[in-house]
Amino acid sequence: AQSVTQLDSQVPVFEEAPVELRCNYSSSVSVYLFWYVQYPNQGLQLLLKYLSGSTLVKGINGFEAEFNKSQTSFHLRKPSVHISDTAEYFCAVGRDDKIIFGKGTRLHILP
């Protein structure tokens, strides 16, 4: 069963423009949500996480995400992107005793 859906496989955006990367998850009683980033030729690193509490979560490098229970979404946003944000972004959900990843969204920054 699909636990995490990333709606866009690629997102092009101009430098200094805002961006939103979309993520929807399968509903569950307990929700633990994550965003990871993978820069070219590197492993993944944690951007931010939602475990409980405030629905607006701030992460590294100016990214933030909002947990929306009614829409089962956890979209990632940044108000102004930089060329260094070029990477693949993965949404993930904690399920049973493990973390399940979406298929990823490639962020292309246009000059």
Place this chain on the structure above:
Amino acid sequence: DAGITQSPRHKVTETGTPVTLRCHQTENHRYMYWYRQDPGHGLRLIHYSYGVKDTDKGEVSDGYSVSRSKTEDFLLTLESATSSQTSVYFCAISEGNRGQGRNSPLHFGNGTRLTVT
């Protein structure tokens, strides 16, 4: 950075040969995971482990086995490699206690690129 070392970093092997990938950690974390990354599929969980001799299957475990005889080492074995197992393999660890695998952030190694010809 979390102390995670994957070896080898690159490997080319022939169809039908056995292959073992190693993940070594220096963080003394109980949870260890093996994922594979393929274009269009994201990361898919192969196997995971909570501790020594405590392992379980993930979503794509067919054709793979694992062993964990020491807390710091988690081995992934392809008993008879196939071309469909050409992929990048990532090891990850997390520091949660039992039952907290779902809410403990993962720390990843740098990956092993495996090509099966």
